[in-house]
Amino acid sequence: MKHCWNGHLRNTNNSNFLRFPSFQFQKTLRTFPNRMLPNFLTLWTFVEHDIIIFMKTCFLPKELRPELRKIWGIPLFNGEKEVLKKFQQFTKKRRFKKIITVGDYCSLTLPSDIKIFDGKIKRKKIKKLAKFSLSCSNPAGTIKKGVWPIIKKAIKNKENVFVDGEEDLLVIPAVLLSSNKTAVVYGLPDKGVCLIEVSPRVKKTFKELLNQFHIE
Incomplete structure (x- = not known):
């Protein structure tokens, strides 16, 4: 065609x-x-x-997994209190339009406008959940096509999203669907969090990354 x-x-x-x-x-x-x-x-x-x-739905190929384990954005490490302190200092200085947290640790620890989480930390279910008004299903290693409009709506209306499955890869649509000067924050187990400042350059990088997924 x-x-x-x-x-x-x-x-x-x-x-x-x-x-x-x-x-x-x-x-x-x-x-x-x-x-x-x-x-x-x-x-x-x-x-x-x-x-x-x-x-269509995007599937993460095995050979791309090491790439996604890299630190994307600005690392904020050294314990929960230090992470929160650095986060507050940085976001106050940068004056982001919106802040999106992806993952339960980030969503429960850091103040944000949109929270995307699956009710698990280190693959273990937790009892305490952030409040949410939207939900979607998303298996591990996948970005389902139905996730995109849900995240788009969440960003527009500043709503929280509960993911039935796994939310790890949803950092990608969160970045691509956000406007510039948005902060997308995700957790790194036992280390802290990473903050991605959305910009044309960052979006280009994430689009190129997504192009390497398997599409079905």
């Missing part, structure tokens, strides 16, 4: 996106009855000047 409504559909083993500038998307949308998109265009969102439409 070479062209699709003024956009370019890339459909390879490592990528499954439809991308075109926002003004083309608005023009394209008007061509559909009642502005309803076809079923396979399950999600659209503005990411810088492009629109990314995710069509």
